[in-house]
Amino acid sequence: MDTKQSIVFVGAGSMAEAMISGMLQKELFLPRQISVMNRSNSDRLEYLYQTYGICIAKNKQEAIEKANIIILAMKPKDVVEGISAIRDFVNEEQLVISVLAGVSTHTITDLLQKQLPVVRAMPNTSATIGKSATALSAGLIANKKQLTLSKQLFETIGIVTTVNEEDLHAVTGLSGSGPAYVYYLVESMEKAAEEIGLEKGIAKELILQTIIGAAEMLKHTSKHPAILRKEVTSPGGTTEAGLSILEQFHYQEAMISCIKHATDKSVELGAALTQAVSNLD
Structure with missing residues (x-):
């Protein structure tokens, strides 16, 4: 200091x-x-x-x-x-x-x-x-x-x-807005927990630890997330059943589009502000 x-x-x-x-x-x-x-x-x-x-x-x-x-x-x-x-x-x-x-x-x-x-x-x-x-x-x-x-x-x-600097728009769409994407996921998991009959406090604790544990796994292993996903997914099992619904609703494509759209919005807002500043001259 x-x-x-x-x-x-x-x-x-x-x-x-x-x-x-x-x-x-x-x-x-x-x-x-x-x-x-x-x-x-x-x-x-x-x-x-x-x-x-x-x-x-x-x-x-x-x-x-x-x-x-x-x-x-x-x-x-x-x-x-x-x-x-x-x-x-x-x-x-x-x-x-x-x-x-x-x-x-x-x-x-x-x-x-x-x-x-x-x-x-x-x-x-x-x-x-x-x-x-x-x-x-x-x-x-x-x-x-x-x-x-x-x-x-x-x-x-x-x-x-x-x-x-030109990559900061992508950063904004990915990690700048990223916490909101995770919060939205948790919202969905909490609603699902309610519908399948789990008590709210118990569900929240399980959801948060699941996300924390998955993040720590990603942080401490060199394995690609696709490999980790497959290791959890037994043929004919519960995880496969759940993932099949995510695939049916194009979950991965939706997330990719989400991040791209947020990135595009950052570009758009930046361009609009640049234009506004140039109009001041």
Whole structure:
């Protein structure tokens, strides 16, 4: 930890809180090194102050100017307004890290109207329990040292990998939105458990441990998931009967289409924002 470094979050939602919590738990920063601001929700800022002891950025200009790292954590729809509010106070020596889905590093530098190093991150909501799968991509100006620093920040909330920026749309469709796909699966399993007469609490415990166990199996073996599936599937048995229904409803094709469609939507949203920014010129 570098006690001379300071970091400011522009946006105070759940992702900002997850990162703040992770960085403090891993002692990457002290509370006094972290500031947070948002557009208007003072109750949210007070909550973060009371919970983590961090600083509330009451003076926006001062907080931005003194920060070494600026993390853009507002909603993507608010990016134009959010960056416009701080761009007069940033300088080329600072590192900007964005967790805004679909917003390119080029768009961010255009909005900042300065050539700052920008690193894009695509974490997911499991960051709130330190289990995020995060992908990072460096903009044109960001160097290896800045990418390494960004990686250290996101390792406080889970695992981190680096990808080319054009691949972040695919990451968004796969792991960014991925927790929702798993939650939907659990919803379905819980409804099925109810229909076959299992008590709700027992069913939930069994479902969660089944998913955790399967994930651990995938993590700790080199076997392809198709092999693991076949090892569970006895000819003429119960698993085969269940899987036959999934095949009948084209489960695998549906999941592939789901991820592709989410990826396409990320591309679409990014293109629309890029166009909106270019119209401002």
